[in-house]
Amino acid sequence: MANLKLPYLATAALSGALFGAGLYVSQMVDARKVLRFLDVTAIPSGGWDPSLAFVIVPAIVIMFLAVQLSRQQQAPLFDVEFHEPEYAHIDRRLIGGAALFGIGWGMAGICPGPALSLIAFVPDGLWIFLVAMLIGSYAGSLIVPSGHAKRLADAR
Amino acid sequence: MDSFTPLTAALGGSLIGLATAVLWLGNGRIAGISGIFGQMLPPAQTVVWRLVFVIAMVSATFVAARLLPGIGMGGDVPAALVEAPAAWGIPTPVWLAIAGLLTGIGTKIGNGCTSGHGVCGLARLSRRSLVAVLVFFGVAMLTVAVTGIV
Numbered sequence: 001m002a003n004l005k006l007p008y009l010a011t012a013a014l015s016g017a018l019f020g021a022g023l024y025v026s027q028m029v030d031a032r033k034v035l036r037f038l039d040v041t042a043i044p045s046g047g048w049d050p051s052l053a054f055v056i057v058p059a060i061v062i063m064f065l066a067v068q069l070s071r072q073q074q075a076p077l078f079d080v081e082f083h084e085p086e087y088a089h090i091d092r093r094l095i096g097g098a099a100l101f102g103i104g105w106g107m108a109g110i111c112p113g114p115a116l117s118l119i120a121f122v123p124d125g126l127w128i129f130l131v132a133m134l135i136g137s138y139a140g141s142l143i144v145p146s147g148h149a150k151r152l153a154d155a156r
Numbered sequence: 157m158d159s160f161t162p163l164t165a166a167l168g169g170s171l172i173g174l175a176t177a178v179l180w181l182g183n184g185r186i187a188g189i190s191g192i193f194g195q196m197l198p199p200a201q202t203v204v205w206r207l208v209f210v211i212a213m214v215s216a217t218f219v220a221a222r223l224l225p226g227i228g229m230g231g232d233v234p235a236a237l238v239e240a241p242a243a244w245g246i247p248t249p250v251w252l253a254i255a256g257l258l259t260g261i262g263t264k265i266g267n268g269c270t271s272g273h274g275v276c277g278l279a280r281l282s283r284r285s286l287v288a289v290l291v292f293f294g295v296a297m298l299t300v301a302v303t304g305i306v
Contacts, residue, residue, distance in 0.1 A: 003183075003202050011182035012205040016212030018175035019187060019271075023213075024220040026168020027161065031238050032306075036159060039306040040297050054162040055169035056274055062173025063279035066180050076184035083184050084280075087267060090287050097266020098273075098291035104258030105292060106299025107251060109238055111270040112263060113189040115256075116210055120218035124236035128249050129256040136260020137194040143265055 008078040023117045026055040031109030038106055093144070176276050179209075188272020190263035241305045266292075 003009075027033045036042070036049040075081055105111050108129060110118070115133060118126050176187040183205070192206045221233055240251035263269045266288055268277060273292075277285020300306060 003205055008183055009205055009208050011178060012185075012209040013212040015175045015179035015182070015187055016209035017216040018171050018178065019189075019209075020213035020216030020218075021220045022168045022171030022173075022175060024168070024217045025171060025224065026165050028168065029217065030234055033159065035238065035300055035306050038293075038296050038300040041301045042306070049159045051159070051161045051165040054165035055172065056270075058166050058169040059173035059176065059275045060279050062170060063176045063180070063275055066177035067280050070181060070184075073181075076180065077182050079184045081184055082180070083186065085186065085267070085277075085282070085284075087284060090284055093265050094267065094284055094288055095291055097262045097264065098288040099262070099295045100258045101262030101266055101269060102292035102295025103299050104255045104260075104262060105270075106296035107258070107303065107305070108255035109305075110259075111189075112193050112259065113213075113269070113271050115259070116189060116193060117213055117217040118234065118237075119214045120221070121233040123234045125248060125252045126237060129237060129252045129259075132253040132256025133193070133260035134197070136257040136262075137190070137264045138197055138260075139257075140261040140264025141194065141197070143261075 003079070005078065011078055019113065020117050020120075022059075023114055027051070028055060029110075029114045029117055029121075031114070033109075034111075034114075035106075035109040038109070097140070172271070172275065176271070176279070180276070186272055186276045188268050188276060190259075190269035191267075191272055194260075194264050238305060241303050243304065262292075 023029050033049065034052065036047075037052040040048060042048040070076070070082055101111075110129065112133065115126070115129055119130075179185050179187040185205075187209075192209055196203055196206050196210070237252055238248075240246050240248040244251075246254075259269075267273075268285065268288060270292075273282075273285040273288040278289060
């Protein structure tokens with residue numbers, strides 16, 4: 001299988017390493033800094049920290065260029081096809097899921113990337129959050145129809 | 157103000173963008189962390205690369221804190237996640253468990269998080285991702301305002 005070959009796994013490792021370094025350098029692993037960005041009520045007093053906007057914009061620009069480059073390729077370097085998400089429909093599940101995630105993110109200040117990266121430092125409370133996130137993810141998988149074809153049909 | 161750090165934010169964001177670009181151009185995969193995390197659970201056929209990705213990510217966070225003491229968090233590592241706001245009378249572990257549950261279930265049924273929808277989806281000009289991003293950023297800002305956690 002292509003996805004057990006060394007170049008494929010080395011690419012996953014390189015990507016993960018860049019991601020983890022980026023989360024530390026950008027301070028996304030600091031929940032308090034994330035919350036100071038989300039706290040738009042501090043804008044009038046001048047206490048708002050807009051830094052995280054400076055994280056996501058260059059990330060999007062670089063990925064946008066990569067996507068444009070990929071449009072001229074038949075396939076990625078180490079697999080037979082680009083696994084483009086096929087869901088197209090904007091439905092209640094998308095909006096409801098995003099809203100639930102928004103509440104969780106606003107409560108704790110960490111999204112899934114930083115939550116996993118923080119295993120590097122094991123701050124107090126991390127395991128509770130991660131185990132709960134795992135349970136939540138599993139519970140969610142019981143709500144969405146199982147099987148790719150069914151999920152795809154459901155999302156159309 | 158002291159806490160505004162646009163340069164390290166942009167440097168870190170560029171690394172994250174490179175990470176998503178490498179996985180897309182190399183393996184044709186979206187670097188969405190909630191998806192990678194959620195599909196490490198059974199049933200999943202291709203667990204190996206996701207495990208490799210997460211181990212590399214955690215290791216790089218650990219190494220970055222030691223190699224780059226002058227950048228980002230200045231060598232500091234977070235000792236604890238957030239405390240629950242006192243006014244709500246909810247113990248912090250319960251608060252964090254609720255937040256974790258909502259994050260897990262929401263990203264699963266909404267098909268993505270800050271990386272999958274926020275970085276990769278917007279870069280792909282996906283309308284679904286744009287809607288998801290507006291909803292979870294908006295709701296997160298509202299949640300912070302209502303809970304008074306900052």
